[in-house]
Amino acid sequence: MTNFNIVPNRRNPNNLNKWTWYPKDVLPMWVADMDFPAPKPILNTLHRAVDHGVLGYELPSKALKETVAARMDKLYGWKFKPEAVIAVTGIVSGFSVAARIACTPKRGVLVQTPVYNEFHEVKNNIGVPQLDAPFVKHVNGNILSYEIDWDIFEKQVKKAGMFLLCNPHNPLGMIFSRKDLLKMAELCIKNNVLIVSDEIHSELLLDENKFTPLAKLSSEIAKHTITLIAPSKTFNIPGLFCGFAIIPNEELRGRYEKEVNHLRLHVSSMGLFASRTAFSGECDGWLKELRRYLTGNRDFLVEYVTEYMPEVRLTVPDATYLGWLDFTQTGIDGSPFEFFLKNARVAVSEGKIFGREGEGHVRLNYGTSRKILEHGLERMRKALKSI
């Protein structure tokens, strides 16, 4: 049994991280990594590599690609050849490469807002237009939910070169329904738009929720899709920067791989070692316990907010350790992120970085011990009471 109530001190002075970015009295609940150590089998693999002592250049092995393919088969019954797997230096690099091959100044990147802040950087980094398809927001009591506005999606997809899907969604925490996935894919294929499905959060499922990769839905969809996955969020190893693009379409894969090579996007050997162990199944017991703990944290967050800050609205995530909170009804003057940083000494993520719909909202990372979560929420409650 892993004790997720105990988290290591991350205030080491070496580098900037979640715990050292802000002054010492600030409780960090922002950037998307968890406060838990990675599972033992991964740490053992890394120890072995260090003990061996030679840290030379390494390239992804056939065995690693087979491990990735076997995991997709085991989890979802999704079958593809191991050659379809390309290692990338993270998911942001992965979708940035895709934008380089699929977008032009006339055919932009379609995103569903509010969405992960790095999705908004593609336009400047790659120099292509961004096409927003904002979700429709629903409020039921203090619970928020979001759905696709199909009129806007259909209008925007016609101008896109690539659709960058986030499933499960950051920051909204939702898993898209099969029906929605099929419709989005159909519209993309009809308009000759490449689908890039960022599924980095797909193994962080809460409750008994299930997930199906978009590309698993049909061979036609798989032909038009680049799926991006990584063990980084699931097993809390994002600092090792290793992810995978799964591209069953050989022609598309060739173009993608060429770009990855041109940019010399080599994954570090530690990332490759750790990923193989992460996807081997050896860490699945840990993952099961983690999901249970995160589900408890999600429930604690929703119950706490509902009871002690009823004017605050929030999502009930299906997956991820990210909550999305709406402070527009609370009387906070200006940005709630600034308000809580100043008055609660809690650092959450500023809602506006996820798109203009995020104004008055924040993202809160509950991938921490229950005690730290409770402490952060208490500080926020007190600050709100003082308005």
Ligand SMILES: Cc1ncc(COP(=O)(O)O)c(C=O)c1O
């Ligand atoms: C949806 C999504 N994609 C990508 C990333 C980052 O991936 P990487 O660090 O592998 O580039 C994150 C991190 O929060 C994320 O939430």
